[in-house]
Amino acid sequence: MPTEDKYSTTRNELLDQLAYAMGGRVAEELVFHDPTTGASNDIEKATAIARKMVTQFGMSATVGPVKLGQDSGEVFLGRDMGHQRDYSESVASRVDVEVRELMDFAHTEAWEVLTEHRDVLDTLVLELLEKETLNQAELAAIFEPVAKRPERDVWLSSEERGVSDRPPVLTPAERAALEAGTNGAQGADDGALEQTDPLAEPTSPPPVIVEPKDEA
Structure with a gap:
């Protein structure tokens, strides 16, 4: 569940949404066949979502970073409401192939997750049958056994454009948090150096030598 406002969505987040959307169909296949x-x-x-990824968001290496189709508020005979196609049949065929591949990928991901965590799925069903609605804390407890899946392979818009190994710059808030953590760790190290072993024997002060006075 989102806990903060978001103004953009990454490609991986959209793939997550696709897999999430296919969960119901996969559950039917696994449970009821x-x-x-x-x-x-x-x-x-x-x-x-998959079609927008290909035709609007430039998230297809095959089709490329282009906007396909023209939005319109009018309805034209034989065309989708509010959308005019301005590309060829061959491009439309490529779009259909890309959309199908995205949907198949999401279908497979959902199947793998639910197959691996079938016990969690059954627990969720039993809880919903008993309570009908669940809050965030209850859902978190049910999904606690689910481990995060490995990250997907890095997506490249082209094999000729590799991934840079230079990280993004830190925001002021991130930089302040990093500096605070570094200073805190340094302070802890300094304090550890000053501590003494409580089991060690105390050291005796150096002896004081008193010179005898000459008697006149």
């Missing part, structure tokens, strides 16, 4: 119409809305939304 027969899909129903119940997942139709999720599939519709996921397909729309």
Whole structure:
């Protein structure tokens, strides 16, 4: 569940949304071995996201960083409402292939996750049957056994454009937090150096030598 405002979405986050949307269909396949119409809305939304990734967001290496189609408020006969196609049939075919690949990838990811964590899925079902609604803390407790999946391979828009190994600059808040952590660690190290072993024997002060006075 999002806890802060977001103004942009990464490609990996969109892939997460696709896999999440395919979860209902995969659950039907795993549990009942027969899909129903119940997942139709999720599939519709996921397909729309995948198509936007290819035609609007430039997230397809095959199609490239181009905006395909013209948005319009008018409806034209034989065309989608509010959308005019301004590209060839061959490009449209490539778009369809890319969208299908994204959907297949999401379908497979959802299947792998639910197959691995079938016990968690069954626990969630039992809790929903008993309580009907669950809050964030209850959901977190149910999904606690689920480990985070390995990161996906880095996506390249082209094999000729590699990934830079130079990290992004730190924001002022990140820099302040880093400096505070560094100073705190340094202070702890300095304090550790000043501490003495409580079990060690105390050291005796150096002897004081008193010179005898000459008697006149």
